[in-house]
Amino acid sequence: MAGLHKTDSGLESTMLDTQVARLRAKYPKEFNLEQAATAVARAYGYKTLDTRSWELGDPMQGLQHIKSHDVMLSEDAQHQAMHFMRMALNLSLSYQNDVRQGVPEREIVAALGGFSSFDSLINYARSDPIDPNTTDRAILAKFKQRFGYYAPIQYVLGRYIHEHCLIIQPDEEKARRFVDQEVVLNPTAGTKVVIFRDNPHGGDWLSVVSKGIAIYRAETDSTYDVGLRKAFSTSNVVVAIAPPETFSLKDVVALNIPAMMTNSPDGRALIVDVENLNTQTSELDAAYSLASASGVHLVVIVRQPNAELWKRSGIRLIFGFDPNIKESYLDMDKYIGYSAPYVGFKRNKMQYLYQSEDSGPRFGAMDLIPDDTKTKSLLDRMKEAIRG
Numbered sequence: 001m002a003g004l005h006k007t008d009s010g011l012e013s014t015m016l017d018t019q020v021a022r023l024r025a026k027y028p029k030e031f032n033l034e035q036a037a038t039a040v041a042r043a044y045g046y047k048t049l050d051t052r053s054w055e056l057g058d059p060m061q062g063l064q065h066i067k068s069h070d071v072m073l074s075e076d077a078q079h080q081a082m083h084f085m086r087m088a089l090n091l092s093l094s095y096q097n098d099v100r101q102g103v104p105e106r107e108i109v110a111a112l113g114g115f116s117s118f119d120s121l122i123n124y125a126r127s128d129p130i131d132p133n134t135t136d137r138a139i140l141a142k143f144k145q146r147f148g149y150y151a152p153i154q155y156v157l158g159r160y161i162h163e164h165c166l167i168i169q170p171d172e173e174k175a176r177r178f179v180d181q182e183v184v185l186n187p188t189a190g191t192k193v194v195i196f197r198d199n200p201h202g203g204d205w206l207s208v209v210s211k212g213i214a215i216y217r218a219e220t221d222s223t224y225d226v227g228l229r230k231a232f233s234t235s236n237v238v239v240a241i242a243p244p245e246t247f248s249l250k251d252v253v254a255l256n257i258p259a260m261m262t263n264s265p266d267g268r269a270l271i272v273d274v275e276n277l278n279t280q281t282s283e284l285d286a287a288y289s290l291a292s293a294s295g296v297h298l299v300v301i302v303r304q305p306n307a308e309l310w311k312r313s314g315i316r317l318i319f320g321f322d323p324n325i326k327e328s329y330l331d332m333d334k335y336i337g338y339s340a341p342y343v344g345f346k347r348n349k350m351q352y353l354y355q356s357e358d359s360g361p362r363f364g365a366m367d368l369i370p371d372d373t374k375t376k377s378l379l380d381r382m383k384e385a386i387r388g
Contacts, residue, residue, distance in 0.1 A: 015069040016040060016054045019112040026111040030101040039099045039108055043087040062341050063090045064363070079146045081125030084109050089363065093341045133186045135159065135266065149359040152366075153186040155315050157193055158269030158297030163314035163356075164288060165299045166306075170320045172199065172275075174350055175301050178319070178366060179271055180206050183213065188236040190266035194228070194256045195239045198247070198274040203239040214238045220245075220255060228259040246276040249287035249300070257294045268294070273301040279308050288312045307332055318353040320344050335361055 023036045031039065033051060041049035045065040047058035059065060064086045066072075072083050091105035100108060106118035115121045132143045132151035137160065143151045153159050156179060169175035179195060183206065197203070203215035214235035218224050220242050231238040240256070252272055260268045270291065277300070291298040300309055305321055307329035316332075318339045327333050339353035342363055349365040 016049060016056070019069075020049070020051070022114060023108065023111050027101070027103055030103055035099070035101055039091070039101070040112065042099050043090055043109060043112060045090050062338060063093060064361075066090070076146060077127050078125045078130065080113075081121060082147060084113055084121055086363070087112070089342070135187050135189065147362070149354050149356065149362050149364075150315070152182045154267075155317075155354075156182045156269070156271070156299060157186055157188065157191065157267070158299075159186075159191055159267040161267070162292065162295050162297040164291065164297060164312065165315040165317065166309050166313035167299065167301045167317045168303075168305050168319060168321060169301060169317075170303050170322065171345070172273075172303070174319070174345060174368070175273060176202060177205065177368060178350055179273070179299075179301075180209070181366065181369065183237055184210050190264065191236055191268065192232060192260045192264040193237045193269045193271065194260065195237070195271045195273065196252055196256065197239065197241050198244040200241060202241050202273070206239060212237075216240045218242050220251070224255055225258055228256065232259055232263075242274075244275060246278055247272075247274050248278045248283050250283045250290070253287045253290050253296070253298065257290065257296060260296060261294065267297065269297045269299060271299040271301065277302070279306055281308055284308055284312055305332055305336060315354070315356045318343055318355070319350060339363075 019040050020033070020036045023039060024031050024033065037049040037051050041047060041056055042060070042063070043066070044056060045060055045063040046056040047060050049056055066083055066087055072080050075083075088105045088109045091100055091108060104118075110116070110118045110121050113121060115124070130139060130143050130146060132140070133153060134140065134151075135153075140151050140154065140160070149155070150161065154161050155163075155165050167175065167178075169178065176197070176199075183193070183195075195202075203213075206213045207215050212235055214231040214237065216227055216231040216238050218227055218240050228238060228240065231240075249272065252274075253270060256270050260270070288298060290296075300313070302309060305318075305325060305328070310316060310329060310332045316335070318336060320343050321336055325336075335353060335355050338361055343351050343353055345351070345368070348368055348370075350368055351363070351365045354362045354364050
Protein backbone atom coordinates (compact mmCIF):
# COMPACT_ATOMS: atom_id res chain seq x y z
CA MET A 1 0.00 0.00 0.00
CA ALA A 2 1.26 3.48 -0.85
CA GLY A 3 2.46 5.80 1.89
CA LEU A 4 0.41 8.54 3.52
CA HIS A 5 1.33 11.38 1.21
CA LYS A 6 -0.93 13.84 -0.57
CA THR A 7 -1.50 13.63 -4.28
CA ASP A 8 -1.73 16.74 -6.47
CA SER A 9 -5.49 16.62 -6.08
CA GLY A 10 -5.24 16.70 -2.29
CA LEU A 11 -6.62 13.18 -1.85
CA GLU A 12 -4.78 10.75 0.41
CA SER A 13 -3.21 8.10 -1.78
CA THR A 14 -4.08 5.35 0.68
CA MET A 15 -7.78 6.22 0.43
CA LEU A 16 -7.73 6.02 -3.35
CA ASP A 17 -5.92 2.70 -3.07
CA THR A 18 -8.54 1.49 -0.59
CA GLN A 19 -11.45 2.60 -2.74
CA VAL A 20 -10.06 0.81 -5.78
CA ALA A 21 -9.70 -2.31 -3.64
CA ARG A 22 -13.25 -1.96 -2.31
CA LEU A 23 -14.68 -1.70 -5.81
CA ARG A 24 -12.77 -4.75 -7.04
CA ALA A 25 -13.77 -6.75 -3.97
CA LYS A 26 -17.46 -5.92 -4.44
CA TYR A 27 -17.47 -6.46 -8.23
CA PRO A 28 -14.55 -8.79 -9.06
CA LYS A 29 -16.00 -9.91 -12.40
CA GLU A 30 -16.76 -6.40 -13.59
CA PHE A 31 -13.58 -4.50 -12.66
CA ASN A 32 -9.91 -5.29 -13.07
CA LEU A 33 -7.33 -2.99 -11.47
CA GLU A 34 -7.16 -0.54 -14.37
CA GLN A 35 -10.93 -0.38 -14.81
CA ALA A 36 -11.52 0.17 -11.10
CA ALA A 37 -8.90 2.93 -10.98
CA THR A 38 -10.53 4.67 -13.94
CA ALA A 39 -13.96 4.48 -12.29
CA VAL A 40 -12.58 5.96 -9.05
CA ALA A 41 -10.89 8.75 -10.99
CA ARG A 42 -14.11 9.57 -12.82
CA ALA A 43 -16.08 9.63 -9.57
CA TYR A 44 -13.73 12.33 -8.27
CA GLY A 45 -13.97 14.31 -11.52
CA TYR A 46 -10.71 13.20 -13.15
CA LYS A 47 -9.79 11.15 -16.19
CA THR A 48 -7.01 8.98 -14.79
CA LEU A 49 -5.67 7.48 -11.56
CA ASP A 50 -2.08 6.23 -11.64
CA THR A 51 -2.00 2.92 -9.74
CA ARG A 52 1.71 3.28 -8.94
CA SER A 53 1.77 6.78 -7.49
CA TRP A 54 -1.99 6.91 -6.74
CA GLU A 55 -2.19 10.37 -8.22
CA LEU A 56 -5.23 11.67 -10.06
CA GLY A 57 -4.65 13.27 -13.44
CA ASP A 58 -6.45 15.29 -16.11
CA PRO A 59 -9.43 17.07 -14.48
CA MET A 60 -12.48 16.58 -16.70
CA GLN A 61 -14.45 19.60 -17.82
CA GLY A 62 -18.11 19.42 -16.88
CA LEU A 63 -17.55 17.16 -13.87
CA GLN A 64 -17.48 18.25 -10.24
CA HIS A 65 -14.17 17.91 -8.42
CA ILE A 66 -14.84 16.16 -5.14
CA LYS A 67 -13.21 17.02 -1.81
CA SER A 68 -10.56 14.75 -0.36
CA HIS A 69 -11.92 11.83 1.61
CA ASP A 70 -10.40 12.99 4.89
CA VAL A 71 -12.17 16.34 4.50
CA MET A 72 -15.42 14.54 3.70
CA LEU A 73 -15.15 12.44 6.86
CA SER A 74 -14.81 15.58 8.99
CA GLU A 75 -18.28 16.72 7.89
CA ASP A 76 -21.69 15.61 9.10
CA ALA A 77 -23.48 12.57 7.71
CA GLN A 78 -25.75 14.31 5.25
CA HIS A 79 -22.98 16.51 3.91
CA GLN A 80 -20.88 13.40 3.29
CA ALA A 81 -23.81 11.87 1.42
CA MET A 82 -24.02 14.96 -0.79
CA HIS A 83 -20.42 14.37 -1.87
CA PHE A 84 -21.27 10.75 -2.66
CA MET A 85 -24.25 11.95 -4.72
CA ARG A 86 -21.95 14.23 -6.70
CA MET A 87 -19.61 11.31 -7.29
CA ALA A 88 -22.53 9.31 -8.67
CA LEU A 89 -23.45 12.24 -10.90
CA ASN A 90 -19.88 12.39 -12.24
CA LEU A 91 -20.08 8.72 -13.17
CA SER A 92 -23.48 9.12 -14.83
CA LEU A 93 -22.31 12.12 -16.87
CA SER A 94 -19.47 10.08 -18.36
CA TYR A 95 -21.82 8.32 -20.76
CA GLN A 96 -19.65 9.13 -23.80
CA ASN A 97 -16.83 7.14 -22.21
CA ASP A 98 -18.70 4.87 -19.83
CA VAL A 99 -16.49 3.48 -17.07
CA ARG A 100 -19.22 1.76 -15.05
CA GLN A 101 -18.80 -1.72 -16.56
CA GLY A 102 -22.54 -2.30 -16.33
CA VAL A 103 -22.74 -1.48 -12.60
CA PRO A 104 -25.14 1.35 -11.64
CA GLU A 105 -23.24 4.46 -10.59
CA ARG A 106 -25.04 4.56 -7.25
CA GLU A 107 -23.78 1.10 -6.35
CA ILE A 108 -20.24 1.99 -7.41
CA VAL A 109 -20.28 4.97 -5.09
CA ALA A 110 -21.74 2.90 -2.25
CA ALA A 111 -18.84 0.48 -2.64
CA LEU A 112 -16.29 3.31 -2.62
CA GLY A 113 -17.79 4.61 0.61
CA GLY A 114 -17.77 1.21 2.26
CA PHE A 115 -21.56 0.81 2.26
CA SER A 116 -23.29 -2.45 1.41
CA SER A 117 -25.75 -0.66 -0.88
CA PHE A 118 -26.85 2.80 -1.94
CA ASP A 119 -29.90 2.47 0.32
CA SER A 120 -27.53 2.04 3.26
CA LEU A 121 -25.78 5.25 2.26
CA ILE A 122 -29.11 7.11 2.11
CA ASN A 123 -30.15 5.77 5.51
CA TYR A 124 -26.83 7.01 6.88
CA ALA A 125 -27.52 10.47 5.45
CA ARG A 126 -31.01 10.56 6.92
CA SER A 127 -29.62 9.99 10.39
CA ASP A 128 -29.03 13.75 10.63
CA PRO A 129 -31.76 15.51 8.61
CA ILE A 130 -32.16 19.25 8.09
CA ASP A 131 -35.51 20.78 7.16
CA PRO A 132 -34.82 23.89 5.03
CA ASN A 133 -38.47 24.99 5.19
CA THR A 134 -37.99 26.88 8.43
CA THR A 135 -37.67 30.38 9.85
CA ASP A 136 -35.00 29.26 12.34
CA ARG A 137 -31.81 31.19 11.57
CA ALA A 138 -29.60 28.52 13.16
CA ILE A 139 -31.11 25.75 11.02
CA LEU A 140 -30.80 27.86 7.87
CA ALA A 141 -27.16 28.59 8.72
CA LYS A 142 -26.57 24.86 9.22
CA PHE A 143 -28.20 24.15 5.85
CA LYS A 144 -25.90 26.66 4.16
CA GLN A 145 -22.84 25.22 5.88
CA ARG A 146 -23.81 21.69 4.87
CA PHE A 147 -24.81 22.26 1.26
CA GLY A 148 -22.78 25.36 0.45
CA TYR A 149 -25.71 27.55 -0.60
CA TYR A 150 -28.79 29.26 0.80
CA ALA A 151 -32.06 27.40 1.33
CA PRO A 152 -34.80 28.25 -1.20
CA ILE A 153 -36.77 30.11 1.47
CA GLN A 154 -33.90 32.59 1.29
CA TYR A 155 -32.75 32.73 -2.33
CA VAL A 156 -36.31 32.57 -3.75
CA LEU A 157 -38.41 34.16 -1.01
CA GLY A 158 -35.88 36.58 0.47
CA ARG A 159 -36.00 35.59 4.14
CA TYR A 160 -33.14 37.38 5.94
CA ILE A 161 -31.29 38.24 2.69
CA HIS A 162 -31.52 40.70 -0.20
CA GLU A 163 -28.67 39.63 -2.48
CA HIS A 164 -30.84 39.39 -5.64
CA CYS A 165 -31.33 36.29 -7.76
CA LEU A 166 -31.47 35.59 -11.49
CA ILE A 167 -33.38 32.48 -12.62
CA ILE A 168 -32.82 31.28 -16.20
CA GLN A 169 -35.64 28.91 -17.18
CA PRO A 170 -36.79 28.59 -20.82
CA ASP A 171 -40.01 26.81 -19.81
CA GLU A 172 -42.48 29.41 -18.55
CA GLU A 173 -44.78 26.90 -16.87
CA LYS A 174 -41.95 25.21 -14.97
CA ALA A 175 -40.54 28.60 -13.97
CA ARG A 176 -43.88 29.38 -12.35
CA ARG A 177 -44.14 25.96 -10.75
CA PHE A 178 -40.67 26.19 -9.19
CA VAL A 179 -41.57 29.46 -7.46
CA ASP A 180 -45.11 28.37 -6.57
CA GLN A 181 -43.97 25.14 -4.95
CA GLU A 182 -41.51 27.07 -2.78
CA VAL A 183 -44.29 29.44 -1.75
CA VAL A 184 -46.46 26.52 -0.63
CA LEU A 185 -43.60 24.68 1.07
CA ASN A 186 -42.28 27.55 3.16
CA PRO A 187 -43.56 29.70 6.03
CA THR A 188 -43.91 33.38 5.12
CA ALA A 189 -44.64 34.97 8.50
CA GLY A 190 -42.75 38.22 9.00
CA THR A 191 -42.07 38.64 5.28
CA LYS A 192 -43.77 40.09 2.23
CA VAL A 193 -43.51 38.52 -1.21
CA VAL A 194 -44.83 39.86 -4.51
CA ILE A 195 -44.81 37.58 -7.55
CA PHE A 196 -45.28 39.93 -10.50
CA ARG A 197 -46.49 38.17 -13.66
CA ASP A 198 -48.11 39.09 -16.96
CA ASN A 199 -49.58 35.70 -17.86
CA PRO A 200 -53.34 35.78 -17.12
CA HIS A 201 -53.06 32.22 -15.80
CA GLY A 202 -50.12 33.06 -13.56
CA GLY A 203 -52.09 32.55 -10.36
CA ASP A 204 -54.12 29.49 -11.31
CA TRP A 205 -52.04 26.80 -9.61
CA LEU A 206 -51.58 28.68 -6.35
CA SER A 207 -55.25 29.65 -6.20
CA VAL A 208 -56.15 25.95 -6.17
CA VAL A 209 -53.38 24.69 -3.91
CA SER A 210 -53.38 27.44 -1.28
CA LYS A 211 -56.39 29.54 -0.39
CA GLY A 212 -54.11 31.76 1.69
CA ILE A 213 -52.35 33.29 -1.32
CA ALA A 214 -53.79 36.56 -2.64
CA ILE A 215 -54.26 36.84 -6.42
CA TYR A 216 -54.31 40.49 -7.47
CA ARG A 217 -55.34 41.29 -11.05
CA ALA A 218 -53.81 44.69 -11.44
CA GLU A 219 -53.42 47.67 -13.68
CA THR A 220 -50.01 49.35 -13.55
CA ASP A 221 -51.42 52.79 -12.87
CA SER A 222 -52.21 54.96 -9.85
CA THR A 223 -54.60 52.32 -8.48
CA TYR A 224 -51.90 49.64 -8.21
CA ASP A 225 -50.55 50.54 -4.76
CA VAL A 226 -53.99 50.68 -3.16
CA GLY A 227 -54.90 47.29 -4.58
CA LEU A 228 -51.59 45.74 -3.52
CA ARG A 229 -51.96 46.99 0.05
CA LYS A 230 -55.46 45.54 0.17
CA ALA A 231 -54.13 42.18 -1.05
CA PHE A 232 -51.41 42.24 1.62
CA SER A 233 -54.07 42.74 4.29
CA THR A 234 -55.10 39.11 3.79
CA SER A 235 -51.81 37.40 2.84
CA ASN A 236 -48.03 37.70 3.10
CA VAL A 237 -47.74 36.55 -0.52
CA VAL A 238 -49.42 38.29 -3.43
CA VAL A 239 -49.44 37.16 -7.06
CA ALA A 240 -49.88 40.40 -9.00
CA ILE A 241 -51.03 39.79 -12.58
CA ALA A 242 -50.69 42.76 -14.91
CA PRO A 243 -51.61 43.11 -18.59
CA PRO A 244 -48.70 42.15 -20.90
CA GLU A 245 -46.38 44.90 -22.09
CA THR A 246 -42.65 45.61 -22.26
CA PHE A 247 -41.93 46.28 -18.61
CA SER A 248 -39.32 48.57 -17.14
CA LEU A 249 -37.74 46.73 -14.20
CA LYS A 250 -37.16 50.08 -12.54
CA ASP A 251 -40.87 50.88 -12.77
CA VAL A 252 -41.90 47.43 -11.53
CA VAL A 253 -39.65 47.78 -8.48
CA ALA A 254 -40.88 51.31 -7.77
CA LEU A 255 -44.48 50.18 -8.17
CA ASN A 256 -44.22 47.39 -5.59
CA ILE A 257 -41.83 48.61 -2.93
CA PRO A 258 -44.08 51.06 -1.00
CA ALA A 259 -46.59 48.37 -0.02
CA MET A 260 -43.81 45.93 0.96
CA MET A 261 -42.07 48.12 3.52
CA THR A 262 -44.35 47.57 6.53
CA ASN A 263 -44.78 44.42 8.64
CA SER A 264 -41.89 42.65 6.91
CA PRO A 265 -39.03 42.57 9.43
CA ASP A 266 -37.72 39.19 8.22
CA GLY A 267 -37.52 39.84 4.51
CA ARG A 268 -39.05 41.20 1.32
CA ALA A 269 -38.94 39.52 -2.08
CA LEU A 270 -40.10 40.83 -5.44
CA ILE A 271 -40.19 38.04 -8.03
CA VAL A 272 -40.55 39.37 -11.57
CA ASP A 273 -41.63 36.83 -14.19
CA VAL A 274 -42.75 38.61 -17.36
CA GLU A 275 -42.33 37.90 -21.05
CA ASN A 276 -40.79 41.21 -22.10
CA LEU A 277 -38.41 43.21 -19.93
CA ASN A 278 -36.43 46.33 -20.77
CA THR A 279 -32.78 45.45 -20.04
CA GLN A 280 -31.11 48.78 -20.75
CA THR A 281 -28.28 49.23 -18.28
CA SER A 282 -29.59 52.51 -16.87
CA GLU A 283 -32.97 50.91 -16.17
CA LEU A 284 -31.37 47.92 -14.48
CA ASP A 285 -28.97 50.01 -12.40
CA ALA A 286 -31.86 52.07 -11.06
CA ALA A 287 -33.97 48.97 -10.34
CA TYR A 288 -31.29 47.09 -8.40
CA SER A 289 -30.17 50.21 -6.56
CA LEU A 290 -33.71 50.92 -5.38
CA ALA A 291 -34.28 47.29 -4.36
CA SER A 292 -31.03 47.16 -2.39
CA ALA A 293 -31.71 50.46 -0.64
CA SER A 294 -35.15 49.17 0.37
CA GLY A 295 -33.95 45.78 1.61
CA VAL A 296 -35.84 43.98 -1.13
CA HIS A 297 -34.54 40.70 -2.55
CA LEU A 298 -35.12 41.07 -6.29
CA VAL A 299 -35.65 37.83 -8.20
CA VAL A 300 -35.82 38.11 -11.99
CA ILE A 301 -36.89 35.16 -14.13
CA VAL A 302 -35.87 35.10 -17.79
CA ARG A 303 -36.24 32.57 -20.58
CA GLN A 304 -32.67 32.92 -21.83
CA PRO A 305 -29.35 34.04 -20.29
CA ASN A 306 -28.85 37.78 -20.01
CA ALA A 307 -25.40 39.14 -19.19
CA GLU A 308 -26.60 42.45 -17.73
CA LEU A 309 -28.96 40.75 -15.30
CA TRP A 310 -26.26 38.18 -14.44
CA LYS A 311 -23.79 40.92 -13.48
CA ARG A 312 -26.26 42.54 -11.09
CA SER A 313 -27.43 39.37 -9.33
CA GLY A 314 -25.60 37.81 -6.41
CA ILE A 315 -27.24 34.40 -6.94
CA ARG A 316 -27.92 32.71 -10.29
CA LEU A 317 -29.93 29.59 -11.14
CA ILE A 318 -29.70 27.93 -14.54
CA PHE A 319 -32.52 25.49 -15.39
CA GLY A 320 -31.79 25.40 -19.12
CA PHE A 321 -31.04 27.50 -22.18
CA ASP A 322 -31.22 27.57 -25.96
CA PRO A 323 -28.28 25.47 -27.22
CA ASN A 324 -27.80 27.94 -30.08
CA ILE A 325 -27.14 30.96 -27.86
CA LYS A 326 -24.11 33.06 -28.72
CA GLU A 327 -21.33 33.88 -26.30
CA SER A 328 -21.94 37.15 -24.52
CA TYR A 329 -20.17 37.33 -21.15
CA LEU A 330 -17.32 35.04 -20.18
CA ASP A 331 -18.22 34.60 -16.51
CA MET A 332 -21.79 33.64 -17.41
CA ASP A 333 -20.89 31.55 -20.44
CA LYS A 334 -18.52 29.29 -18.51
CA TYR A 335 -21.25 28.33 -16.05
CA ILE A 336 -23.74 27.76 -18.85
CA GLY A 337 -21.26 25.35 -20.40
CA TYR A 338 -20.56 23.74 -17.04
CA SER A 339 -24.27 23.21 -16.39
CA ALA A 340 -25.11 21.80 -19.82
CA PRO A 341 -24.84 18.05 -19.10
CA TYR A 342 -27.04 18.26 -16.01
CA VAL A 343 -29.72 20.96 -16.20
CA GLY A 344 -33.22 20.50 -17.58
CA PHE A 345 -36.32 18.51 -16.75
CA LYS A 346 -35.25 14.92 -16.16
CA ARG A 347 -36.84 12.02 -14.27
CA ASN A 348 -39.64 14.33 -13.12
CA LYS A 349 -37.13 16.70 -11.54
CA MET A 350 -36.38 20.31 -12.40
CA GLN A 351 -32.58 20.13 -12.36
CA TYR A 352 -30.57 23.32 -12.06
CA LEU A 353 -27.18 24.86 -11.38
CA TYR A 354 -26.96 27.29 -8.44
CA GLN A 355 -24.04 29.71 -8.61
CA SER A 356 -22.80 32.59 -6.48
CA GLU A 357 -19.40 34.02 -5.62
CA ASP A 358 -19.72 32.52 -2.16
CA SER A 359 -20.89 29.03 -3.15
CA GLY A 360 -19.35 28.48 -6.55
CA PRO A 361 -21.36 26.15 -8.83
CA ARG A 362 -23.71 23.71 -7.08
CA PHE A 363 -26.13 21.30 -8.69
CA GLY A 364 -29.65 21.00 -7.29
CA ALA A 365 -33.07 19.66 -8.21
CA MET A 366 -36.70 19.99 -7.24
CA ASP A 367 -39.40 17.41 -7.82
CA LEU A 368 -42.25 18.50 -10.06
CA ILE A 369 -45.25 17.39 -8.05
CA PRO A 370 -47.91 15.73 -10.24
CA ASP A 371 -51.41 17.16 -10.07
CA ASP A 372 -53.22 13.91 -9.31
CA THR A 373 -55.82 13.42 -6.61
CA LYS A 374 -55.41 9.68 -6.13
CA THR A 375 -52.55 9.86 -3.68
CA LYS A 376 -51.90 11.95 -0.59
CA SER A 377 -52.70 15.63 -0.48
CA LEU A 378 -50.51 17.81 -2.67
CA LEU A 379 -49.02 19.64 0.28
CA ASP A 380 -48.08 16.41 2.05
CA ARG A 381 -46.40 15.08 -1.08
CA MET A 382 -44.52 18.33 -1.57
CA LYS A 383 -43.19 18.26 1.97
CA GLU A 384 -41.94 14.71 1.48
CA ALA A 385 -40.39 15.33 -1.94
CA ILE A 386 -36.65 14.73 -1.89
CA ARG A 387 -34.56 17.69 -2.94
CA GLY A 388 -31.58 16.95 -5.19
